[in-house]
Amino acid sequence: MNHRAAWQRYALIALSIVLAFAFLGSRGLWDPDEGRYTNVAVNMLDSGDWLNPHRSGHVGHWTKPPLTYWAIASSLGAFGKTPFAARVPVALSYLVCVLLTWRIAKRLAPGTESTAALVFATMLLPFGASHLVTTDFILAASETLAVWAFVEARSGSRQPLAWFALMWVGFALAFLAKGPPGLLPLVVLLAYDHRSWRRHLGFQLAGAALFCTLALPWYAAVIAGNPGLFEYFIGDEVINRVTTDEFGRHGEWYGWITVYVPTLVLGTVPWTATAWRWAKALPADIRRWRSRDARRGDKAAVFLALWVLVPLLVFILSRSRMPLYLLPLFVPLAIIIAMQRRKEQRASPRWSWLAGWVLALLGLSLATAFWPTHKDASRWAMAIRERTDTPVTEVVFVEDMARYGLRLHLDAEIEKISLDPVPAGLQAHFNPRNDEDLATELIEAVNEPGAVWICKEARWPEIQARIAALGHTTTVLGSPYRGRIIFRTRAAPEPASPPATGMPER
Structure with missing residues (x-):
């Protein structure tokens, strides 16, 4: 690594840490989401019951699996019962995603890794979400871990089976963070490289067994202890969330337009123009990828497009729609933006411009502490x-x-x-x-x-x-x-x- 590359990496690390932790505890918890997740975690910590999530002493809270609650409760136990401690797991998940964006980009498009990590770290949605207590960043970090392990396994690593094992660990964590939606990238991996899966079928079955060993015991324990919970998980938390507007989350036919279009446009600021140029050229690329030779020549671009488009299509078809559902897709979007900038031979952003944008993000974070909202x-x-x-x-x-x-x-x-x-x-x-x-x-x-x-x-x-x-x-x-x-x-x-x-x- 030359001196300039080393300096860029250290600067990126420092920048990401500042963005993750600056003013993290400057405001109180915002209801409903931050309050709800932290409430369950505090109840776990105080009661000692880490198996059954509760929103009050006698009422359970079964809308999400336990990984987010476990992470928050552990942080509160380690650092004290403060808003800062409640947000530490999310801030760490943001840093994990920055690091893994760098690692995946280095494998898929060498030379773009620093830009890709910088793009993810400074996009508006990932930065904003890194200061909110939700399940979505822990889910994003778990899914990205699984995809990174897959990429390493398929990129000539010396121990591909160990990487595949790590992939299943990542998916187990994603399943414990948000249930079946955490497995959406698995559909992408199967679609992209089904031949490799058949070639390693025996090990993938062993990997699936590893997944079950890690992901399913909690579900089995709480279902056994709470008759009817399995039907609730399947009926309400899976089927009804996908097929009905029971939860009032923009279930209208046009709901995806009002939720996901602004999320993608505003969430990718200040890199939106580059993302738009990629999206504008995508239909022509898809037509070109009908040719096997074209797909082989653009493996990285095909993989990243699938990583974005397949989950996005599922989210569009589902009738439960929220902006942060798209958060895991901002990792491939960051790499796509970095590749697009290299394709267009655009220079790295000036440090003066970047410093101004970072100061604006930090100012926005600080301003929320003084915003007179009823949610605080x-x-x-x-x-x-x-x-x-x-x-x-x-x-x-x-x-x-x-x-x-x-x-x-x-x-x-x-x-x-x-x-x-x-x-x-x-x-x-x-x-x-x-x-x-x-x-x-x-x-x-x-x-x-x-x-x-x-x-x-x-x-x-x-x-x-x-x-x-x-x-x-x-x-x-x-x-x-x-x-x-x-x-x-x-x-x-x-x-x-x-x-x-x-x-x-x-």
Whole structure:
């Protein structure tokens, strides 16, 4: 490695670390996503139950497999219960993706690796996602690990079988991060190189067994301990997410246009123009790749196009659509952009321009700490502390969005309750809209003097009347906060018994 290349690598490493960790803990957790994932992780850490994810003491949370919760809980246990610690696993996943982008590009298109890693590190979507607690970056890192191992196995490495084993480890981690969607790149690898799979069929079967050994024990354990959970996983978390708009995630026929087009356009900033030139030339390339000789000559380009287009097609056809679903595709997009720039003989970006963009990204990260959003759980925690003079052990949201980030910021249990009884059914059992009903919570509240209740100001008269009808009184704590009433409840004292009037016995 010459001096210039070494300097570029060290500069890229330093830049990536700064982008990953600068201002990582400068703001509180944002609900719903950051609060929800961190809440489950804190519950795991406090209860010692790392097998069954819970959103409250008695309600499970089965919408995602456990890898993200395990990673967050481990970080909180190591670094303390802070927003910074909650985001460390995501920041590390971002760095893993930067490194693996470099490694894959070095194999597929030698000479583009530094540019590819730089592109991924500075694209708007990967940078923004690296400061959010979600499953998506841990999934992206796991999938990219699997694809990197495949590329190494197919690129003349001395120990291809060991690389194939690592590939299955990566897919096992992806499966523990998000279930079946984590296996989408496997479809790409099978489509791209089915002959190699047949040639190593015996070992691939052993690799699949390794995958099952790592990925399936958690599923088997929780399904055995929770009757009906298998049907919920398959029916609601797989089939319904793909085929219905049950979860309200842009399921309209045009939903992919409103979600994925802006994600790809804005998410690739400041490299969008290069990505657009690649996309514009793609139809002609696909027609040319009908020729076997053309495919052989453009192996890297074909592989990268498949890596982007096959999962993208699945996401378009699915009726559950969210911007971060595309995050794993930004690794191949970064390599594509680097190859396109080399094809166009474009020089590396000027350091002055790059420094300006990096400062803009850091400024954006810092600005979020001062953005007055209702999503910031730390501000809710401050408002609650200002209105109470005793420790808060539980926060109960009545017919309102639960601010699960308060689990970390207040160290209090969070519950979401309904006025009426919780309906029965498989979906309601494993992913209920509410934890329990008002009557049940009021009975439990007798033994929870540290509980604070929150409801929408517009519904306060109705909720106050329902609480009174159940024999409890309410005390409002301070003025409303963001259109919400913060209050406490207690059982109304029983009326005194009238004095006896009968004649005493003789």
